[in-house]
Amino acid sequence: MTPLVLKRFTATSCIGRGIAQTLSSLSAERGGLSRCDFESAEIDTYVGTVAGVDDCALPADLGRFDCRNNRLAEMALREDGFEAAVREAAARLGARRIGVFIGTSTAGILQTELAYRRRDPATGALPAQFDYGATHNSFSVADFLRRRLRLEGPAVVVACACASSAKVFATARRMIEAELVDAALVGGVDSLCLTTLYGFHALQLCSASPCRPFDIDRDGISVGEGAAFALLERTGADLASGDVLLLGVGESNDAYHMSAPHPEGNGARRAMQDALSDASLEPAAIDYINLHGTGTPSNDRAESKAVISVFGAAVPCSSTKGATGHTLGASGALEAVISVLALRHGLMPGGVNTARVDPTLTAHYLRRNRAAPVSRVLSNSFGFGGTNCSLIFGRAG
Numbered sequence: 001m002t003p004l005v006l007k008r009f010t011a012t013s014c015i016g017r018g019i020a021q022t023l024s025s026l027s028a029e030r031g032g033l034s035r036c037d038f039e040s041a042e043i044d045t046y047v048g049t050v051a052g053v054d055d056c057a058l059p060a061d062l063g064r065f066d067c068r069n070n071r072l073a074e075m076a077l078r079e080d081g082f083e084a085a086v087r088e089a090a091a092r093l094g095a096r097r098i099g100v101f102i103g104t105s106t107a108g109i110l111q112t113e114l115a116y117r118r119r120d121p122a123t124g125a126l127p128a129q130f131d132y133g134a135t136h137n138s139f140s141v142a143d144f145l146r147r148r149l150r151l152e153g154p155a156v157v158v159a160c161a162c163a164s165s166a167k168v169f170a171t172a173r174r175m176i177e178a179e180l181v182d183a184a185l186v187g188g189v190d191s192l193c194l195t196t197l198y199g200f201h202a203l204q205l206c207s208a209s210p211c212r213p214f215d216i217d218r219d220g221i222s223v224g225e226g227a228a229f230a231l232l233e234r235t236g237a238d239l240a241s242g243d244v245l246l247l248g249v250g251e252s253n254d255a256y257h258m259s260a261p262h263p264e265g266n267g268a269r270r271a272m273q274d275a276l277s278d279a280s281l282e283p284a285a286i287d288y289i290n291l292h293g294t295g296t297p298s299n300d301r302a303e304s305k306a307v308i309s310v311f312g313a314a315v316p317c318s319s320t321k322g323a324t325g326h327t328l329g330a331s332g333a334l335e336a337v338i339s340v341l342a343l344r345h346g347l348m349p350g351g352v353n354t355a356r357v358d359p360t361l362t363a364h365y366l367r368r369n370r371a372a373p374v375s376r377v378l379s380n381s382f383g384f385g386g387t388n389c390s391l392i393f394g395r396a397g
Helices: 018-027 060-065 068-077 081-093 110-116 140-148 161-177 194-202 268-277 297-311 328-345
Strands: 006-014 046-048 100-105 156-157 182-189 226-234 244-253 288-291 316-318 376-383 387-395
Touching: 006 018, 006 068, 006 081, 006 161, 006 194, 006 328, 018 328, 060 140, 060 182, 068 081, 068 182, 068 226, 081 100, 081 182, 081 226, 100 140, 100 161, 100 328, 110 194, 140 156, 156 161, 161 182, 161 226, 161 244, 161 328, 161 376, 161 387, 182 288, 226 328, 244 268, 244 328, 268 297, 268 376, 268 387, 288 328, 297 376, 328 376, 328 387
Parallel strands: 100 156, 100 182, 288 316, 288 376
Antiparallel strands: 006 226, 006 244, 182 226, 244 387, 376 387
């Protein structure tokens, strides 16, 4: 593929608002998980809640889009000069030449949960002010961002569980290569809701402690929320040494099981191999792997097997979900930004909360931070239904 440059990027999660706070937490090996006190949930688990979401107000003219998911998107837009960077690109390239490609899984489903509490006791009708299309609808977040930034290019939401906001990088790449757009706002937004918490609890996947990927005693996930965005453009004459590039994308599907990964990690292996092929790289060219690493026994085992089959035990890897929680549809974009920070700052983040690495998982897992030059990073995102996506980022020479 022809590399694309990340002109600007930002991330907001339970470990920080914007890249400065995010980097500070990663550098200090500081997690953001806390015991669940979200809404009315009565579940013995930990969650990654973003502080201040309820206090974030949308612009008055976009009030119909008000829901937790879109407020979280609004919070992220305000960090790291991201909104200004998108507006500058629109002025330079034209609003019709910038696409919006966003991943989410829950979207604004919390708004529907709240509306059901206020149904008419006689008729069961939902409140008149409830606006499904602008809140619960999966497309809501892309529609909101497009209107918020006055963009006029194509807009798409990818909703394939936890690979959603990794796959939007592939969607944007295809749209740029087809010359339908010249730049793309890509990212992911996912917010806490009761459906997610009780759903994972029903599947017996919620850990009663902060999640600990690759630990010998790992026993499930910690659900988090977050929003992360990047502005992708073609490389040009202004490309500078140290700029971050999207070098390769690999996508696959296990076609194995609705919720469990293939036990040998077959689909994950294909995604990583395809990303390497797309970037014209050999496995030895990767300096660090940001794992999907959810902290469930089967996921971590399958991913370790897949990594070993492609890279052997040489490449350092870790999961940052012990710090952020599993931000579901936003995790691909959030971990893409974390991968960019690893490139920019020579930081391979250690796996927060992991005390004893499972000796049967033979991938080279980092429990503690490692400072070292990082030129290329591979980031994995795998979702329910066997949807897999691997992204490779590198620094321009």
